Amino acid sequence: MTRPLVLADAETARDVLTFSGRAAQAGADGVxxxxxxxxxxxxxxALAPQSLFDQTPTILAMRIVRADPELSCDLVVDELTAGDVPAELLLPDTARAPAWAGVAPPRGGWQQVGVLPATIVADRAQWGISAVAHGSPDGAGEDAVRALRARIWGEADEDLQGLPRGVAFAAHAFGFLGSAGPAGQVIAAEQVRVTESGRWTRLAFSRGHVLSRGPAVRGLTAVRQTGPSAG
Structure with a gap:
Protein backbone atom coordinates (compact mmCIF):
# COMPACT_ATOMS: atom_id res chain seq x y z
CA MET A 1 0.00 0.00 0.00
CA THR A 2 1.05 3.60 -0.58
CA ARG A 3 1.23 6.20 2.18
CA PRO A 4 -2.05 6.27 4.14
CA LEU A 5 -4.32 9.29 4.31
CA VAL A 6 -4.03 10.78 7.77
CA LEU A 7 -7.20 12.68 8.68
CA ALA A 8 -7.92 14.99 11.59
CA ASP A 9 -9.76 12.34 13.61
CA ALA A 10 -11.76 9.11 13.36
CA GLU A 11 -15.03 10.96 12.63
CA THR A 12 -13.46 12.72 9.65
CA ALA A 13 -12.13 9.39 8.37
CA ARG A 14 -15.65 7.94 8.50
CA ASP A 15 -16.91 11.01 6.65
CA VAL A 16 -14.40 10.43 3.84
CA LEU A 17 -15.31 6.73 3.64
CA THR A 18 -18.98 7.69 3.35
CA PHE A 19 -18.22 10.05 0.45
CA SER A 20 -16.19 7.34 -1.29
CA GLY A 21 -18.98 4.82 -0.80
CA ARG A 22 -21.61 7.17 -2.21
CA ALA A 23 -19.39 7.80 -5.23
CA ALA A 24 -19.25 4.06 -5.90
CA GLN A 25 -23.03 3.72 -5.53
CA ALA A 26 -23.57 6.60 -7.97
CA GLY A 27 -21.38 4.86 -10.55
CA ALA A 28 -18.77 7.59 -10.41
CA ASP A 29 -15.41 7.04 -12.06
CA GLY A 30 -13.23 7.37 -8.99
CA VAL A 31 -12.64 10.00 -6.30
CA ALA A 46 -21.69 12.36 -10.33
CA LEU A 47 -22.17 12.72 -14.09
CA ALA A 48 -19.66 13.08 -16.94
CA PRO A 49 -19.65 12.46 -20.71
CA GLN A 50 -18.23 9.12 -21.81
CA SER A 51 -17.65 9.97 -25.46
CA LEU A 52 -17.36 12.88 -27.89
CA PHE A 53 -21.08 12.97 -28.70
CA ASP A 54 -22.32 12.12 -25.21
CA GLN A 55 -24.61 14.97 -24.05
CA THR A 56 -24.19 14.14 -20.36
CA PRO A 57 -23.07 17.28 -18.49
CA THR A 58 -20.01 17.36 -16.24
CA ILE A 59 -21.37 17.60 -12.70
CA LEU A 60 -19.06 17.20 -9.73
CA ALA A 61 -19.74 16.55 -6.06
CA MET A 62 -17.26 18.03 -3.61
CA ARG A 63 -16.64 17.67 0.12
CA ILE A 64 -13.95 19.48 2.13
CA VAL A 65 -12.60 18.08 5.41
CA ARG A 66 -9.60 18.51 7.71
CA ALA A 67 -6.45 16.45 7.26
CA ASP A 68 -2.97 16.09 8.74
CA PRO A 69 -1.05 19.34 7.95
CA GLU A 70 1.84 17.19 6.68
CA LEU A 71 -0.32 15.39 4.12
CA SER A 72 0.17 16.52 0.51
CA CYS A 73 -1.28 14.65 -2.48
CA ASP A 74 -3.36 14.91 -5.66
CA LEU A 75 -4.59 11.66 -7.14
CA VAL A 76 -7.74 9.80 -8.25
CA VAL A 77 -8.54 6.41 -6.73
CA ASP A 78 -11.28 3.83 -7.15
CA GLU A 79 -11.81 3.31 -3.46
CA LEU A 80 -10.58 3.95 0.06
CA THR A 81 -10.50 1.48 2.94
CA ALA A 82 -10.25 1.84 6.70
CA GLY A 83 -6.78 1.54 8.20
CA ASP A 84 -5.59 0.06 11.47
CA VAL A 85 -5.55 3.52 13.04
CA PRO A 86 -9.04 5.12 13.32
CA ALA A 87 -7.94 8.43 11.78
CA GLU A 88 -6.18 6.79 8.81
CA LEU A 89 -7.45 5.48 5.50
CA LEU A 90 -5.56 3.25 3.09
CA LEU A 91 -5.06 4.08 -0.58
CA PRO A 92 -5.10 1.41 -3.31
CA ASP A 93 -1.90 0.38 -5.04
CA THR A 94 -2.67 2.30 -8.25
CA ALA A 95 -4.24 5.64 -9.11
CA ARG A 96 -6.64 6.51 -11.94
CA ALA A 97 -6.67 9.19 -14.64
CA PRO A 98 -10.32 9.73 -15.71
CA ALA A 99 -11.08 12.51 -18.19
CA TRP A 100 -13.28 14.47 -15.77
CA ALA A 101 -10.37 14.94 -13.36
CA GLY A 102 -8.61 17.09 -15.95
CA VAL A 103 -11.44 19.65 -15.88
CA ALA A 104 -11.04 21.54 -12.61
CA PRO A 105 -13.39 24.28 -11.39
CA PRO A 106 -11.80 27.67 -10.61
CA ARG A 107 -10.57 28.42 -7.10
CA GLY A 108 -11.81 32.01 -7.03
CA GLY A 109 -14.00 34.55 -8.74
CA TRP A 110 -17.29 33.11 -7.44
CA GLN A 111 -20.24 35.48 -7.37
CA GLN A 112 -23.66 34.72 -5.95
CA VAL A 113 -26.43 34.62 -8.56
CA GLY A 114 -29.31 33.16 -6.60
CA VAL A 115 -30.68 30.88 -3.90
CA LEU A 116 -32.49 27.55 -4.21
CA PRO A 117 -34.57 25.82 -1.52
CA ALA A 118 -33.22 22.33 -0.86
CA THR A 119 -36.81 21.07 -1.08
CA ILE A 120 -36.92 22.08 -4.76
CA VAL A 121 -33.61 20.34 -5.44
CA ALA A 122 -34.89 17.17 -3.75
CA ASP A 123 -38.14 17.28 -5.74
CA ARG A 124 -36.32 17.56 -9.09
CA ALA A 125 -33.99 14.71 -8.09
CA GLN A 126 -36.94 12.43 -7.34
CA TRP A 127 -38.65 13.43 -10.60
CA GLY A 128 -35.52 12.61 -12.59
CA ILE A 129 -34.99 9.26 -10.85
CA SER A 130 -38.57 8.30 -11.63
CA ALA A 131 -38.25 9.45 -15.27
CA VAL A 132 -35.11 7.37 -15.79
CA ALA A 133 -36.69 4.32 -14.15
CA HIS A 134 -39.91 4.50 -16.18
CA GLY A 135 -38.13 5.42 -19.40
CA SER A 136 -35.83 2.38 -19.35
CA PRO A 137 -37.75 -0.65 -20.65
CA ASP A 138 -36.70 -4.17 -19.70
CA GLY A 139 -33.85 -5.33 -21.87
CA ALA A 140 -32.75 -1.83 -22.87
CA GLY A 141 -29.09 -1.77 -23.91
CA GLU A 142 -26.39 0.17 -22.12
CA ASP A 143 -26.20 2.79 -24.88
CA ALA A 144 -29.96 3.40 -24.74
CA VAL A 145 -29.93 3.80 -20.97
CA ARG A 146 -26.94 6.15 -21.13
CA ALA A 147 -28.70 8.28 -23.75
CA LEU A 148 -31.83 8.44 -21.60
CA ARG A 149 -29.84 9.46 -18.53
CA ALA A 150 -28.02 12.13 -20.54
CA ARG A 151 -31.34 13.56 -21.72
CA ILE A 152 -33.06 13.51 -18.32
CA TRP A 153 -30.16 14.79 -16.23
CA GLY A 154 -28.65 17.07 -18.86
CA GLU A 155 -31.86 18.98 -19.57
CA ALA A 156 -32.17 22.55 -18.29
CA ASP A 157 -34.73 22.70 -15.49
CA GLU A 158 -36.47 26.02 -14.89
CA ASP A 159 -37.21 25.04 -11.28
CA LEU A 160 -33.43 24.88 -10.82
CA GLN A 161 -32.86 28.31 -12.35
CA GLY A 162 -32.03 26.78 -15.72
CA LEU A 163 -29.31 24.49 -14.40
CA PRO A 164 -29.10 20.91 -15.69
CA ARG A 165 -31.32 18.58 -13.67
CA GLY A 166 -28.22 16.52 -12.91
CA VAL A 167 -27.23 18.93 -10.12
CA ALA A 168 -30.22 17.59 -8.21
CA PHE A 169 -29.12 14.02 -8.89
CA ALA A 170 -25.65 14.79 -7.55
CA ALA A 171 -27.01 16.41 -4.38
CA HIS A 172 -29.25 13.39 -3.79
CA ALA A 173 -26.66 10.73 -4.62
CA PHE A 174 -23.99 12.21 -2.35
CA GLY A 175 -26.28 12.86 0.62
CA PHE A 176 -26.13 16.66 0.55
CA LEU A 177 -29.89 17.15 0.97
CA GLY A 178 -30.12 16.39 4.68
CA SER A 179 -32.72 14.24 6.39
CA ALA A 180 -35.56 12.93 4.25
CA GLY A 181 -38.97 11.45 4.96
CA PRO A 182 -40.34 8.14 3.62
CA ALA A 183 -41.47 9.77 0.36
CA GLY A 184 -38.06 11.38 -0.24
CA GLN A 185 -39.10 14.87 0.84
CA VAL A 186 -36.49 16.93 2.67
CA ILE A 187 -37.29 17.47 6.34
CA ALA A 188 -34.37 19.65 7.40
CA ALA A 189 -34.55 22.09 4.48
CA GLU A 190 -31.95 24.77 3.79
CA GLN A 191 -31.51 27.64 1.39
CA VAL A 192 -28.73 26.73 -1.04
CA ARG A 193 -26.46 29.50 -2.33
CA VAL A 194 -25.91 29.45 -6.10
CA THR A 195 -22.67 31.04 -7.33
CA GLU A 196 -20.93 31.32 -10.70
CA SER A 197 -17.34 31.64 -11.89
CA GLY A 198 -16.66 31.51 -15.63
CA ARG A 199 -18.41 28.45 -17.12
CA TRP A 200 -18.98 26.89 -13.71
CA THR A 201 -21.97 27.08 -11.37
CA ARG A 202 -21.82 25.90 -7.76
CA LEU A 203 -24.57 24.92 -5.33
CA ALA A 204 -23.24 25.26 -1.78
CA PHE A 205 -25.00 22.88 0.61
CA SER A 206 -24.05 22.66 4.28
CA ARG A 207 -22.88 19.06 3.64
CA GLY A 208 -20.95 19.68 0.42
CA HIS A 209 -20.90 21.34 -2.97
CA VAL A 210 -22.28 20.46 -6.40
CA LEU A 211 -20.54 22.02 -9.41
CA SER A 212 -21.82 22.10 -12.99
CA ARG A 213 -19.72 23.02 -15.99
CA GLY A 214 -21.11 24.74 -19.05
CA PRO A 215 -24.66 25.33 -20.24
CA ALA A 216 -27.43 22.79 -19.82
CA VAL A 217 -28.69 20.89 -22.85
CA ARG A 218 -31.62 22.82 -24.34
CA GLY A 219 -32.36 20.70 -27.40
CA LEU A 220 -30.63 19.92 -30.66
CA THR A 221 -29.55 22.59 -33.09
CA ALA A 222 -31.84 22.86 -36.10
CA VAL A 223 -30.56 21.12 -39.21
CA ARG A 224 -29.65 23.53 -42.02
CA GLN A 225 -29.67 22.64 -45.68
CA THR A 226 -26.39 22.90 -47.54
CA GLY A 227 -25.51 23.19 -51.18
CA PRO A 228 -26.14 25.85 -53.82
CA SER A 229 -29.08 28.14 -53.22
CA ALA A 230 -32.12 27.83 -55.46
CA GLY A 231 -32.68 30.19 -58.35
Whole structure:
Protein backbone atom coordinates (compact mmCIF):
# COMPACT_ATOMS: atom_id res chain seq x y z
CA MET A 1 0.00 0.00 0.00
CA THR A 2 1.05 3.60 -0.58
CA ARG A 3 1.23 6.20 2.18
CA PRO A 4 -2.05 6.27 4.14
CA LEU A 5 -4.32 9.29 4.31
CA VAL A 6 -4.03 10.78 7.77
CA LEU A 7 -7.20 12.68 8.68
CA ALA A 8 -7.92 14.99 11.59
CA ASP A 9 -9.76 12.34 13.61
CA ALA A 10 -11.76 9.11 13.36
CA GLU A 11 -15.03 10.96 12.63
CA THR A 12 -13.46 12.72 9.65
CA ALA A 13 -12.13 9.39 8.37
CA ARG A 14 -15.65 7.94 8.50
CA ASP A 15 -16.91 11.01 6.65
CA VAL A 16 -14.40 10.43 3.84
CA LEU A 17 -15.31 6.73 3.64
CA THR A 18 -18.98 7.69 3.35
CA PHE A 19 -18.22 10.05 0.45
CA SER A 20 -16.19 7.34 -1.29
CA GLY A 21 -18.98 4.82 -0.80
CA ARG A 22 -21.61 7.17 -2.21
CA ALA A 23 -19.39 7.80 -5.23
CA ALA A 24 -19.25 4.06 -5.90
CA GLN A 25 -23.03 3.72 -5.53
CA ALA A 26 -23.57 6.60 -7.97
CA GLY A 27 -21.38 4.86 -10.55
CA ALA A 28 -18.77 7.59 -10.41
CA ASP A 29 -15.41 7.04 -12.06
CA GLY A 30 -13.23 7.37 -8.99
CA VAL A 31 -12.64 10.00 -6.30
CA UNK A 32 -10.08 12.76 -6.60
CA UNK A 33 -8.13 13.43 -3.39
CA UNK A 34 -6.30 16.74 -3.05
CA UNK A 35 -4.59 17.51 0.24
CA UNK A 36 -2.47 20.46 1.34
CA UNK A 37 -2.07 22.74 4.37
CA UNK A 38 -4.32 20.62 6.56
CA UNK A 39 -7.25 20.57 4.12
CA UNK A 40 -8.48 17.57 2.11
CA UNK A 41 -10.73 18.19 -0.90
CA UNK A 42 -12.71 15.21 -2.20
CA UNK A 43 -14.19 15.46 -5.69
CA UNK A 44 -16.13 12.94 -7.73
CA UNK A 45 -18.04 13.12 -11.01
CA ALA A 46 -21.69 12.36 -10.33
CA LEU A 47 -22.17 12.72 -14.09
CA ALA A 48 -19.66 13.08 -16.94
CA PRO A 49 -19.65 12.46 -20.71
CA GLN A 50 -18.23 9.12 -21.81
CA SER A 51 -17.65 9.97 -25.46
CA LEU A 52 -17.36 12.88 -27.89
CA PHE A 53 -21.08 12.97 -28.70
CA ASP A 54 -22.32 12.12 -25.21
CA GLN A 55 -24.61 14.97 -24.05
CA THR A 56 -24.19 14.14 -20.36
CA PRO A 57 -23.07 17.28 -18.49
CA THR A 58 -20.01 17.36 -16.24
CA ILE A 59 -21.37 17.60 -12.70
CA LEU A 60 -19.06 17.20 -9.73
CA ALA A 61 -19.74 16.55 -6.06
CA MET A 62 -17.26 18.03 -3.61
CA ARG A 63 -16.64 17.67 0.12
CA ILE A 64 -13.95 19.48 2.13
CA VAL A 65 -12.60 18.08 5.41
CA ARG A 66 -9.60 18.51 7.71
CA ALA A 67 -6.45 16.45 7.26
CA ASP A 68 -2.97 16.09 8.74
CA PRO A 69 -1.05 19.34 7.95
CA GLU A 70 1.84 17.19 6.68
CA LEU A 71 -0.32 15.39 4.12
CA SER A 72 0.17 16.52 0.51
CA CYS A 73 -1.28 14.65 -2.48
CA ASP A 74 -3.36 14.91 -5.66
CA LEU A 75 -4.59 11.66 -7.14
CA VAL A 76 -7.74 9.80 -8.25
CA VAL A 77 -8.54 6.41 -6.73
CA ASP A 78 -11.28 3.83 -7.15
CA GLU A 79 -11.81 3.31 -3.46
CA LEU A 80 -10.58 3.95 0.06
CA THR A 81 -10.50 1.48 2.94
CA ALA A 82 -10.25 1.84 6.70
CA GLY A 83 -6.78 1.54 8.20
CA ASP A 84 -5.59 0.06 11.47
CA VAL A 85 -5.55 3.52 13.04
CA PRO A 86 -9.04 5.12 13.32
CA ALA A 87 -7.94 8.43 11.78
CA GLU A 88 -6.18 6.79 8.81
CA LEU A 89 -7.45 5.48 5.50
CA LEU A 90 -5.56 3.25 3.09
CA LEU A 91 -5.06 4.08 -0.58
CA PRO A 92 -5.10 1.41 -3.31
CA ASP A 93 -1.90 0.38 -5.04
CA THR A 94 -2.67 2.30 -8.25
CA ALA A 95 -4.24 5.64 -9.11
CA ARG A 96 -6.64 6.51 -11.94
CA ALA A 97 -6.67 9.19 -14.64
CA PRO A 98 -10.32 9.73 -15.71
CA ALA A 99 -11.08 12.51 -18.19
CA TRP A 100 -13.28 14.47 -15.77
CA ALA A 101 -10.37 14.94 -13.36
CA GLY A 102 -8.61 17.09 -15.95
CA VAL A 103 -11.44 19.65 -15.88
CA ALA A 104 -11.04 21.54 -12.61
CA PRO A 105 -13.39 24.28 -11.39
CA PRO A 106 -11.80 27.67 -10.61
CA ARG A 107 -10.57 28.42 -7.10
CA GLY A 108 -11.81 32.01 -7.03
CA GLY A 109 -14.00 34.55 -8.74
CA TRP A 110 -17.29 33.11 -7.44
CA GLN A 111 -20.24 35.48 -7.37
CA GLN A 112 -23.66 34.72 -5.95
CA VAL A 113 -26.43 34.62 -8.56
CA GLY A 114 -29.31 33.16 -6.60
CA VAL A 115 -30.68 30.88 -3.90
CA LEU A 116 -32.49 27.55 -4.21
CA PRO A 117 -34.57 25.82 -1.52
CA ALA A 118 -33.22 22.33 -0.86
CA THR A 119 -36.81 21.07 -1.08
CA ILE A 120 -36.92 22.08 -4.76
CA VAL A 121 -33.61 20.34 -5.44
CA ALA A 122 -34.89 17.17 -3.75
CA ASP A 123 -38.14 17.28 -5.74
CA ARG A 124 -36.32 17.56 -9.09
CA ALA A 125 -33.99 14.71 -8.09
CA GLN A 126 -36.94 12.43 -7.34
CA TRP A 127 -38.65 13.43 -10.60
CA GLY A 128 -35.52 12.61 -12.59
CA ILE A 129 -34.99 9.26 -10.85
CA SER A 130 -38.57 8.30 -11.63
CA ALA A 131 -38.25 9.45 -15.27
CA VAL A 132 -35.11 7.37 -15.79
CA ALA A 133 -36.69 4.32 -14.15
CA HIS A 134 -39.91 4.50 -16.18
CA GLY A 135 -38.13 5.42 -19.40
CA SER A 136 -35.83 2.38 -19.35
CA PRO A 137 -37.75 -0.65 -20.65
CA ASP A 138 -36.70 -4.17 -19.70
CA GLY A 139 -33.85 -5.33 -21.87
CA ALA A 140 -32.75 -1.83 -22.87
CA GLY A 141 -29.09 -1.77 -23.91
CA GLU A 142 -26.39 0.17 -22.12
CA ASP A 143 -26.20 2.79 -24.88
CA ALA A 144 -29.96 3.40 -24.74
CA VAL A 145 -29.93 3.80 -20.97
CA ARG A 146 -26.94 6.15 -21.13
CA ALA A 147 -28.70 8.28 -23.75
CA LEU A 148 -31.83 8.44 -21.60
CA ARG A 149 -29.84 9.46 -18.53
CA ALA A 150 -28.02 12.13 -20.54
CA ARG A 151 -31.34 13.56 -21.72
CA ILE A 152 -33.06 13.51 -18.32
CA TRP A 153 -30.16 14.79 -16.23
CA GLY A 154 -28.65 17.07 -18.86
CA GLU A 155 -31.86 18.98 -19.57
CA ALA A 156 -32.17 22.55 -18.29
CA ASP A 157 -34.73 22.70 -15.49
CA GLU A 158 -36.47 26.02 -14.89
CA ASP A 159 -37.21 25.04 -11.28
CA LEU A 160 -33.43 24.88 -10.82
CA GLN A 161 -32.86 28.31 -12.35
CA GLY A 162 -32.03 26.78 -15.72
CA LEU A 163 -29.31 24.49 -14.40
CA PRO A 164 -29.10 20.91 -15.69
CA ARG A 165 -31.32 18.58 -13.67
CA GLY A 166 -28.22 16.52 -12.91
CA VAL A 167 -27.23 18.93 -10.12
CA ALA A 168 -30.22 17.59 -8.21
CA PHE A 169 -29.12 14.02 -8.89
CA ALA A 170 -25.65 14.79 -7.55
CA ALA A 171 -27.01 16.41 -4.38
CA HIS A 172 -29.25 13.39 -3.79
CA ALA A 173 -26.66 10.73 -4.62
CA PHE A 174 -23.99 12.21 -2.35
CA GLY A 175 -26.28 12.86 0.62
CA PHE A 176 -26.13 16.66 0.55
CA LEU A 177 -29.89 17.15 0.97
CA GLY A 178 -30.12 16.39 4.68
CA SER A 179 -32.72 14.24 6.39
CA ALA A 180 -35.56 12.93 4.25
CA GLY A 181 -38.97 11.45 4.96
CA PRO A 182 -40.34 8.14 3.62
CA ALA A 183 -41.47 9.77 0.36
CA GLY A 184 -38.06 11.38 -0.24
CA GLN A 185 -39.10 14.87 0.84
CA VAL A 186 -36.49 16.93 2.67
CA ILE A 187 -37.29 17.47 6.34
CA ALA A 188 -34.37 19.65 7.40
CA ALA A 189 -34.55 22.09 4.48
CA GLU A 190 -31.95 24.77 3.79
CA GLN A 191 -31.51 27.64 1.39
CA VAL A 192 -28.73 26.73 -1.04
CA ARG A 193 -26.46 29.50 -2.33
CA VAL A 194 -25.91 29.45 -6.10
CA THR A 195 -22.67 31.04 -7.33
CA GLU A 196 -20.93 31.32 -10.70
CA SER A 197 -17.34 31.64 -11.89
CA GLY A 198 -16.66 31.51 -15.63
CA ARG A 199 -18.41 28.45 -17.12
CA TRP A 200 -18.98 26.89 -13.71
CA THR A 201 -21.97 27.08 -11.37
CA ARG A 202 -21.82 25.90 -7.76
CA LEU A 203 -24.57 24.92 -5.33
CA ALA A 204 -23.24 25.26 -1.78
CA PHE A 205 -25.00 22.88 0.61
CA SER A 206 -24.05 22.66 4.28
CA ARG A 207 -22.88 19.06 3.64
CA GLY A 208 -20.95 19.68 0.42
CA HIS A 209 -20.90 21.34 -2.97
CA VAL A 210 -22.28 20.46 -6.40
CA LEU A 211 -20.54 22.02 -9.41
CA SER A 212 -21.82 22.10 -12.99
CA ARG A 213 -19.72 23.02 -15.99
CA GLY A 214 -21.11 24.74 -19.05
CA PRO A 215 -24.66 25.33 -20.24
CA ALA A 216 -27.43 22.79 -19.82
CA VAL A 217 -28.69 20.89 -22.85
CA ARG A 218 -31.62 22.82 -24.34
CA GLY A 219 -32.36 20.70 -27.40
CA LEU A 220 -30.63 19.92 -30.66
CA THR A 221 -29.55 22.59 -33.09
CA ALA A 222 -31.84 22.86 -36.10
CA VAL A 223 -30.56 21.12 -39.21
CA ARG A 224 -29.65 23.53 -42.02
CA GLN A 225 -29.67 22.64 -45.68
CA THR A 226 -26.39 22.90 -47.54
CA GLY A 227 -25.51 23.19 -51.18
CA PRO A 228 -26.14 25.85 -53.82
CA SER A 229 -29.08 28.14 -53.22
CA ALA A 230 -32.12 27.83 -55.46
CA GLY A 231 -32.68 30.19 -58.35
Missing amino acids: RIQASDGVLVLTSA
